[in-house]
Amino acid sequence: MNPTRQILVVDDEESIRWALRKALEREGHRVVLAANGVEGLARAAEPGIDLVLMDIKMPGAEGLETLSKIKEARPELPVIIMTAFGTLQAAVQAMKRGAYDYITKPFDFGELTIAVQRVFEIRELTERVAQMEALGGRPFDFGGVVGLCPAMQQIFKLVGKMAASDLTVLIRGESGTGKELLAKAIHYNSRRSARPFVAINCAAIPRELLESELFGHERGAFTGASALRRGKFELAEGGTIFLDEIGDMDIGLQAKILRVLQERQFERVGGERSLSADVRVIAATNQYLEAAVAQKSFREDLYYRLNVVAITLPPLRERIEDIPLLVNHFLHQFAEEQKQEPKSLPPETLELMLAYRWPGNVRELENAVKRACVLAPTSLILPEHLPAALLQAEEAGAASGRSSFERVLSQGITGELARLKQERDGQIYAYFLAALERPLLLRVLERTGGNQLRAAELLGINRNTLRKKLRELGIAPGRGDEEQTKS
Incomplete structure (x- = not known):
């Protein structure tokens, strides 16, 4: 309690x-x-x-x-x-x-109650994180991937099940959701953990250089190739290779990746001898690969080879309940790096973070926390230490009138989502619709003295529709309506 x-x-x-x-x-x-x-x-x-x-x-x-x-x-x-x-x-x-x-x-006292409740929900989340820290260890920290929300817990279970296998994995998610971090968690919880983890961003390297980066090249293979060079697949021997943003890879090079997955063999650029590839492949993308396959910009056979185990990382805006945990994780991470005591956030600072949509996802949150740690002169991080984007979003919400009903409603929904977790999976829409309808109908009936005809007019719905709703929600008709009916 x-x-x-x-x-x-x-x-x-x-x-x-x-x-x-x-x-x-x-x-x-x-x-x-x-x-x-x-x-x-x-x-x-x-x-x-x-x-x-x-x-x-x-x-x-x-x-x-x-x-x-x-x-x-x-x-x-x-x-x-x-x-x-x-x-x-x-x-x-x-x-x-x-x-x-x-x-x-x-x-409205109901509005006030929700606002007060929200303050204490934030504080309880903060206290919960502190208690978990005091007990030692972080059960929500899986190799640096942090989360307590149902979606993240399912991902952690899946990673655990894959620990003993070499299955190819495709990680999907928006930029900044932590795809490479999850790939490392998969590697370091697998039987290949003692061998190398090698990452390469397929979108950051030009096509003519990417093949050499992946497979290496022989001496004299092209102008400037003055010595033999081993590629990422050789460097990852016995371990894991992480192909980030594979959706941006040239379709010609995709065929060579397909061969590695099918035959576990490849040749260096300019080479004639096939080399074995004892590596586990984990790929990642922020693209909708099914559309790329339909547009013939991504090979269908490679897509199915990669999509053996698919993991989708949710954007941060869909896992708001994890924000306090992530903030706490980054505060401790920064403190360890700087060899100092971790800083803390008052509820109003955390509230701004919870209200923001984080288009840059976890990466943007990490940068915001570490920036705030540098700017805060004391052990307390205040709202003014946060990036301007968060403060501007808050002011824009106030300017649009969101600070009254919509703001309180949004806060209430956020808190309720965090509380519900997975017990109402697949029923969230119906649950919140009923939760909003019931107090609305009660207040309108109260305002009209129980007169359903007048209440229906105020709501802008048919009287029969109102009666049906009242029956569904178990609301008894008011005396005022009965008197109106008799008259």
């Missing part, structure tokens, strides 16, 4: 303080009250405060000023700003000064 959290409410209106206290205590939180910024600053310094809910407009010490002072004293303490002046300028200023989030008055 989660520990009880203590929330500080700072607002100059007694009625607001009372209402918030009642609502938060119903959720099981302990609540501390402050009537102004000066009092709020003093209470925030007390041990045991886990979250601050604060009005942005108060007499005496103004909310933004108090926010800045709280973040100076306790940078790790999340602060949610409440404001009746829901302007973009106020929101942006609050976020720049370190606010975790902001909500506008008059606010």
